[in-house]
Amino acid sequence: MAAATDTEFAAWAASARAGVDGFLEDWWSPAGPWSRELDRQVASHLEGLRSAITYSACAPGKRIRPLVLLAAAGDEGGTAGAAVQAAAALECIHAYSLVHDDLPAMDDDDLRRGRPTSHRVHGEATAILVGDALQAEAFAMLATLDAPAHAIADLVRVLARAAGAGGMVGGQQLDVEGSPHVADVHRLKTGALLGAAARMGSVLAGHDPATQELHGHCGSELGTLFQLVDDLLDAVASSDRTGKSAGTDERRGRRTAVSTHGVAEVRSAVERQHARCRRLAQDLHPGGPRLAVICDVVRDRAG
Numbered sequence: 001m002a003a004a005t006d007t008e009f010a011a012w013a014a015s016a017r018a019g020v021d022g023f024l025e026d027w028w029s030p031a032g033p034w035s036r037e038l039d040r041q042v043a044s045h046l047e048g049l050r051s052a053i054t055y056s057a058c059a060p061g062k063r064i065r066p067l068v069l070l071a072a073a074g075d076e077g078g079t080a081g082a083a084v085q086a087a088a089a090l091e092c093i094h095a096y097s098l099v100h101d102d103l104p105a106m107d108d109d110d111l112r113r114g115r116p117t118s119h120r121v122h123g124e125a126t127a128i129l130v131g132d133a134l135q136a137e138a139f140a141m142l143a144t145l146d147a148p149a150h151a152i153a154d155l156v157r158v159l160a161r162a163a164g165a166g167g168m169v170g171g172q173q174l175d176v177e178g179s180p181h182v183a184d185v186h187r188l189k190t191g192a193l194l195g196a197a198a199r200m201g202s203v204l205a206g207h208d209p210a211t212q213e214l215h216g217h218c219g220s221e222l223g224t225l226f227q228l229v230d231d232l233l234d235a236v237a238s239s240d241r242t243g244k245s246a247g248t249d250e251r252r253g254r255r256t257a258v259s260t261h262g263v264a265e266v267r268s269a270v271e272r273q274h275a276r277c278r279r280l281a282q283d284l285h286p287g288g289p290r291l292a293v294i295c296d297v298v299r300d301r302a303g
C-alpha cells in the first residue's frame with residue numbers, strides 16, 4: 001500500500017473503531033456471548049456487574065491499540081472477523097488496566113474518558129472485579145477466535161506476556177514505587193501493550209517470527225512515544241481536552257518524563273521518538289503506511 005492519505009486513514013480508522021465498538025457492545029450486551037454462557041437466573045443476579053463492565057469496556061476511548069493491531073494485520077476495517085475480535089480482546093485488557101490504574105490505591109483518579117471513574121460510580125470492590133472480569137474475558141475472546149490453533153496460541157502468549165508482571169503490570173509496579181528508570185516504566189506500562197498490538201496484528205497477517213519481532217519493536221517504541229505525550233498532556237493540557245483530571249502527576253509527586261526532564265526537553269524527546277517510530281513503521285508491510293499515520297496522530301496530540 002502507498003502512503004496513506006489523511007482522508008483515507010480517517011475513513012479506515014472510523015470504520016475500524018466502529019467495528020471494535022460494535023463487537024464490544026454486542027459481546028457484553030444482555031443477549032451477547034458472555035451472557036449466553038450463563039444460567040438465566042445467574043445472569044439476572046449479575047446484571048449490576050455486567051452493566052459496570054460495559055460502563056468501562058464500551059466507554060469512548062481513542063482505541064489506539066485496536067487501530068495498531070488492525071493496521072498491522074492489514075485489516076480493511078470490516079465489522080467482523082478474527083482481527084476485530086483480537087483487537088477487542090486487547091482493548092478489554094487496556095480498559096481493565098485503566099479501571100485499576102484509577103483506583104484509590106493506585107492513582108486515585110475521579111475522571112476517565114470524560115466520565116466519573118469506575119470506582120466512583122460502582123464502588124471500589126466492584127471496580128476491582130470489573131478489571132478482573134475484563135482481563136479473564138479478553139482471553140476467552142482470543143480462545144474463541146476463528147483462526148488456526150497455532151495463531152490463537154501465539155496471540156494468547158503475546159497478550160499474556162504483555163499484560164503481565166514482565167509487561168504492563170510490571171510497569172505499573174515500577175511506577176507506583178516511584179522508580180527513577182522512567183524510560184523502563186514507559187516501555188513496560190505502555191510500550192508492552194502497544195508492542196503486543198502490532199505483534200498480534202502481525203501474527204494474524206501470518207508473518208514469520210522475525211517480521212513479528214519487527215512489528216513488536218515498532219509498537220513498543222510507539223508506546224514510549226504515547227507515554228511521553230501522556231506525561232506532557234498531564235502537565236500542560238486541560239481536563240476538557242484529555243477527559244482526565246489535569247495536573248494529577250505533579251499533585252501526587254509522581255516521577256514522570258516531565259518531572260524528570262521538564263516540559264521543553266520532553267517536547268524535543270517527543271519529536272525524536274516520533275521520527276524513530278515513523279522510520280520503524282515505514283519498513284513494515286502491509287501495515288506500514290497506516291502505522292506511520294498513527295505515529296503522527298499520537299505525536300500531534302502533544303499540540
Ligand code: IPE
Nearest residue numbers: 061062063064113190227230
Ligand atoms: C491511557 O491510555 C493510559 C496510558 C497508557 C497513558 P489512552 O490514552 O489510550 O486511553 P483511552 O483508551 O483513549 O481512554
Ligand code: IPE
Nearest residue numbers: 097098101107168189190230
Ligand atoms: C497508566 O499510566 C498506564 C496504564 C497501564 C494504565 P498513567 O497513570 O499515566 O495513565 P493515565 O494518565 O491515568 O491515563
Ligand code: MG
Nearest residue numbers: 101106107175
Ligand atoms: Mg498510573
Ligand code: MG
Nearest residue numbers: 101102107109
Ligand atoms: Mg493514571
Ligand code: MG
Nearest residue numbers: 230231234249
Ligand atoms: Mg498519565
